[in-house]
Amino acid sequence: MKILVTGAAGFIGAHCVLRLLRDGHEVFGLDNFNDYYDPQLKHDRVRWVQEQVGDFQLSTIDLADVEAIAALFAREKPEVVIHLGAQAGVRYSLENPRAYVDSNLSGFLNILEGCRNHPVKHLIYASSSSVYGANHHTPYSVQHNVDHPLSLYAATKKSNELMAHSYSYLFGIPCSGLRFFTVYGPWGRPDMSPIQFARAIAEGSPLKLFNYGEHQRDFTYIDDIIESIARLIDRPPQADVDWDRQQPDPATSMAPWRLYNIGGQHPVELKDYLALLEKHLGRKARVELLPLQPGDVLNTCADASDLAHATGFQPRIELDEGLGRFVAWFRTYYSLPIANAARG
Template sequence: MRILVTGAAGFIGAALSERLLARGDEVLGYDNLNAYYDVRLKEARLARLTPHPGFRFVRAALEDRPALEAAFAGFRPQRVVNLAAQAGVRYSLENPHAYVESNLVGFMNVLEACRHGKVEHLVYASSSSVYGANRKLPFAVEDAVDHPVSLYAASKKANELMAHTYSHLYALPTTGLRFFTVYGPWGRPDMALFLFTRRILAGEPIDVFNYGKHTRDFTYIDDIVEGVVRTLDRVPAGDPAFDPLHPNPGSSLAPYRVYNIGAHTPVELARYIEILEECLGRKAEKRLLPLQPGDVPDTYADVSALMRDTGYAPTTPVEVGVRRFVDWYLRFYEGTQN
């Protein structure tokens, strides 16, 4: 198939593009390579994709509507995976306008391009952060997500609402994936595992929020990519069991679905750090701090809907995933701290 992947220089986008190319798909990568984190890492991810004859790349932003429309017109994608976004909960407290421009205006442009390009299926990144102040665990797609605690979370919930509107009005099949704390080789430098590894190797203290007591459903990158591919290949139709008098937020009479995609195994942050220490052979000096604004104490994905509909089954325990990240990190940075 011809598949357009936005955010193709990003962590998940690059890994997904590699997987799609390996199975014989044509991929058009679209990314603005912004400076939210080290552009050299994004360029290194792209360098693994560009030699492939089935890969093409456009450097532009989602909010650049003429550039996006030209990419759709030239490539004529059959399916689209929208992973480009302004990421990060904490950064949304510092620069809220970036989230409106990329996650709202940019996503609107994607929806319009898919509609006019008669795309067969749009899969897009949502986030576990949409559960916000909800404390019922595990988080299920049937739960209400009306109390976001960061603008990032609000922008992702808005994406789900916007997608449903297009599924309803224009019969555009859409699937939203609520990602749960993705980690692994080629990961994002603003995420805890990357930050902790760099600081521990440099002999610097690490900031441990919520005193290490919060839990996260850490999900290994290969398991995430497997779930995205399975979802991409399953074009949703209207749910015949949908009851308008008792609506299920995860489905619709329209061709629309939302799924959690996680490991279904929450791990306490303190344990995560212990595993990292074991892999590095060093102890961390910890600065224990309270929970940060915008963060939630716990995440735990109920992935039963995704398992039922696609056969998704995460297989990578956190001990294995962290070891693979550390091995990659040491190779990539060759012992230097960048």
């Protein structure tokens, strides 16, 4: 198929492009290469993909650029859109909220308009486990209520699900929303804990552990995310003819619209997660214990049974194995010496 991948130079986007090209799809991507984190990492991801499968079409376009997005759809006419581009980060949304409105709301509207004006077979878009917000009932199910987000980032992701539903209902666009749970692995984002923690351990600098390391995260290795996306491409949702307006299922609809959790389903306390990183890096961390940060949720755990039912697949790579792969990449990419200190 001819597939547009937004955020193609991002962590998940680059891995997705690589898999799609290996599967024989015609792929073109877009990314704005913004400086939320060092753009060099994004360029290096693109080069990594090119070294393995050759060059691919990649446009430098901002999602909020109405005319550029419209022109791209008119010119390329994708059959499938995998929308992974967004302004990421829970904590940054407290500092720069307008970046989230521009990218995650206005940008997503531009993607929906492109799919409306040039109909696609399937729009797959990234949501987030953060939409579960104040809900403390785990494992999180796509049937649960998500009306109480704890950050603007989470609110924009919930909004994306609602926007997609309205376009799916009005214009028949098959839409699948994917709620990702703490994705990690090689080429990850430097604002996320794997690189932040690994760098601090390698350098022997203090490592901030919020909520005193007592909250849990459902870590999901990048390969499991990509396998899930690849399997969903040719499984666009169908309208649920049995959908009950009196007792509506939040995960399905009378429109061709669907939600899926993609998570490892084995939550780990951050203290235990840190211990695994220490093992793979070969030294102990210097830890600074701090209270829970605004916008963070206490625990996450995915119920991915709907994904398994739809695709026959659910995440399977254990955290110990995944962190081992991550650390091997980290050592090579960053070439950071291990500081002189007692090893543990």
